[in-house]
Amino acid sequence: MVSRTRKKTQYRRKGQSLISANKIKPQFWHISDAEAKEALKAQGEPVAKIKKIHKLKHQVCISYWNESGGVCSGFFSYRIFARWQKEVENLIYTCSMVSELAKLNWIMGYEFAYYNYLPETEDALHRLLEDRSCVLKATTQQAVFADLFN
16 A cells, blocks of 8 residues: 655645745844844843844844843744834835735735734734735826826
8 A cells, every 4th residue: 555645835825934035134134232132022031131142044043141140042033123024114115016015915924824923013014015005006007097198
């Protein structure tokens, strides 16, 4: 009897993250100790002082002293930093064509499905995508009408 091999890809959503798509390159960010401390405190980590920050392509390793004086370390997503939301907003604003925004919207759907975003961040990015889509569609329609009448 021949055993069937299970396809792993059929259960995984097709697509890629913003980092894999080379839309955002956080491994080149200069993350300050204050910025890392603020992000970790927002995650509920008891941080007294940052010891070391080691940046990787898809995540950042942060070593820190907790409030009781012990050394802790962990791997964290770049999505915990406030700079991530600013970078995504900048990506949305720089889309000049509806097709570019549609591709970015597809990538953001993957991001929201696989990565933990704060609810208010996710809502803000959804609203921004919808607003930008409306603006681009309106300007495209205006350009078409202008070409028809000229």
